[in-house]
Amino acid sequence: MKQAVKVTTNHSARNTFYLCEKPSQARTLAKVLGAEKGRDQMHFAEGVVIGHAYGHMLNLAKPETYIGTGPWCLDNLPILPKTWLWQVKDEHREHFDNLGKYLSQADLVVLATDPDEEGEVIGRQILQAHNYSGEVLRLWMSALETESLKKSLQNLRPLSETDHFYQAGRVRHEMDWLFGMNLSRAFSVLLKSKANIGRVKTRLLNEIVTNDQQAENVIQDGYETAYVMLGDTLLELIQADQPCDHIVNFKKLAGAQCGIYRNDKSCNYTDEMGVPLVTPRPLPYTLTALLADSADIGIPLDEGYKAVQKLYESGAISYPRTNSTKLPGTSSDDFAVHHAIVTMRDDLPTGMTEEATRIFELIRLNELYQRNQLITIDRTQTIEIGGEYFSSREEWKTISFDSPDRALLKNQNILANQKKLAIYKTGDEFPVTVRLTRENYGKPTYFTESSLLRMMAEKGIGTESTRVAAITNLIKEKLIDVTPQTDHEGLPSTQARTLRSTKLGRDLIRKLPEVVTGQEMEAQLQQALKEMRGGQSDESTHLMRTDAWLTQTIREAV
DNA sequence: GCAAGGTC
Incomplete structure (x- = not known):
């Protein structure tokens, strides 16, 4: 049984309310504080109530709130709210009111939302919306320090220590709102058709369109190569390093070189095992x-x-x-x-x-x-036919000892690739079939669901929480298409689906200025966040900058 | 009619 932690502060707070970001956080905290689950989705102990949000329970109000309704036009752009209004989402209204009930009875709040900018906004917006004016302390700890929650609870920080993160979080919300609402309206009016524009979604679409166009530009070029079938193994022609010095006589290869070969000096067949390699341990999953x-x-x-x-x-x-x-x-x-x-x-x-x-x-x-330890073993077969070398390299993986999880490995087809060596001794005869194929240089490498997601992470497009939704939204808006893949028997594929831009998507990117499709908005946001985190500038500076940039961008597009 | 971010 774990010992409950008593939180002591300078003030003799009798009723402490812990505000978490999400239910799982509240459950973890309740365990440590010895609190029991009770009514209103709260946990209770003596002098302690633990509640949680569901992420952002408030949203920035829509443009209509500031400028009224009416058809979209350029005259009232850019919209720059003087005072930002946050509204409770309908689906969270009841729980939000419950939080207010317990806040009103608290004389100390411990803000226990995630230790990041969004966590600051999630927590503080709730306190502000309920006009909570008592003392607030901040719980701020790394998820890696699993054993130190108790310690962190006894070392709560003054809220002022994280003020800059809160300010940065607000600027993030506000700049994205300004970018999205103003540019969507402006270009919907200018292009006379719906154009939903945002820092993340427009750059994402641009990346896909650019990739698709590059992929399709290289498709015409091609070259011939040759394969030989050796038993059931396909060996590919080894292209010479410098093609100028080495011209393959394909006609000769195709016409004359199929037949029975003897593994001797004239044929030169080798089959070698490589040195087993220890594969680096994989990173835990993001x-x-x-x-x-x-x-x-x-x-x-x-x-x-x-x-x-x-x-x-x-x-x-x-x-x-x-x-x-x-x-x-x-x-x-x-x-x-x-x-x-x-x-x-x-x-x-x-x-x-x-x-x-x-x-x-x-x-x-x-x-x-x-x-x-994951071990990779490889095998290379080489054969010389008509002066040309063909080779096939295969590899398979195994683990360093007979693991009880071997069945799991089999499921993943790791061991299934293992093939018995078919070594032809000197003097053995075997049939060889030569086949010529036209290959394309750089087949169009459209994004797949996996490569697109990985690209977004590498380039910092969106966040872990929102990337899938960003992709799904482009599909819903018919700006990109997903190619449902089936295998040759018509069964669902075991490979990632392909994602390609539609004509609608390409047209949109073509019509938008580069400052809107490129990294400009992201760069502006990152610059603002950097300054805000360091306390080097204030909110109004960035909103004015953004407002000026929007004014110029819209004017130049007219 | 318009964003991106968090959450279930």
Whole structure:
């Protein structure tokens, strides 16, 4: 039984209200504080109430609130609210009022939302909307320090220490609102058709359109290559390093070189095992990495996202919307709001969907490879035909000892690739078939669901929590298309689906100015956040800058 | 009719 922690402060607070960002946080805190679940979705102990939000329960008000209704026009742009209005979302109204009830009885609030800018906004907007004016202390700890929650509770910080994060969080909301509302209206009017524009979605669409166009530009060029079939193994022609010095006589190859070969000096066949390589242990899963891997085994992104959430709600895995690859309890100087995704139990609860089951297996496999050495073994076959060299390299993976999880490995087709060596001894005869194929240089590499998600993470487009929704929205708006893939038997594919821009999407990007489609908005936001975090500038500076930039951008587009 | 961010 864990000892409940008593929080002591300079003030003899009798009623302390802990405000968390989400239910799971409240449950964790309740355990440590010895609180029991009670009415109104709160936890209670003596002198202690623990409540939680559901992420952002308030939204910035719509433009109509500031300028009234009416058809969109350029005359009232850019809209720059003098005072920002936050409104409680309808679906959260009841719970929001409940939070207010307990806030009114508290004489100390401990803000226990996530230790980041959005957490600051989530927590402080609730306090402000309820006109809470008592003392507030801040709980601020890294998810990696799993054992130190008790310690952190006894070292609560003055709220003023995180003021800059709150200011930065507000600027993030406000700049995105200004960008989105003003540019969407402006270009919808100018282009005479709906144009939804935002810092994330427009840049994302631009990345896809640019990639598609580049992919299609290189498609015409091609070259010939040759393959030989040796038994059931396909060997590919080794292209010379410098093609100018080396011209393959394909006609000669194709016409004369099929037949029976003897493994001797004239044929020169070799079959070699490489040195086994120890593969580096994989990084623990971020949400992006997990969903990308899931997509690669045929689980659509939105399905995967839902399945991951179900796994989290059922207690099978830790909090999933994380970009950290650090495990909990790793003593390091790193700070992470959430640690990497880990399994929380050995087996799945019953009644899980097939997608959830397969994703859970992926995480278990990832954990297996973190604990065990993964060995990669490769084999290279080479054969010389008519003066040309052909080769085939295959590799397979195994773990360093006979693991009890071997069955799991088989499921993942890791061991299935292993093939018996078919070594032809000197003097053996074997049939060889030569085949010529026209290859395209750089086949159009359209984004797949996994490569797009990974690209977004690499380039910092969107966040772990919102990337899938950003992609799904482009599909809904018919700016990009998803190609449902089926295998040659018409069965659902086990590969990631392809995502391509539509004509509508390409036309939109073509018509928009570069400052809108490129990284400009992102750069402006990052610059503002940097200054805000360091306390070097204030909110109004950035809103005025953004307002001026919007004015100029709209004027130049007219 | 308009964003991005958090949450279930």
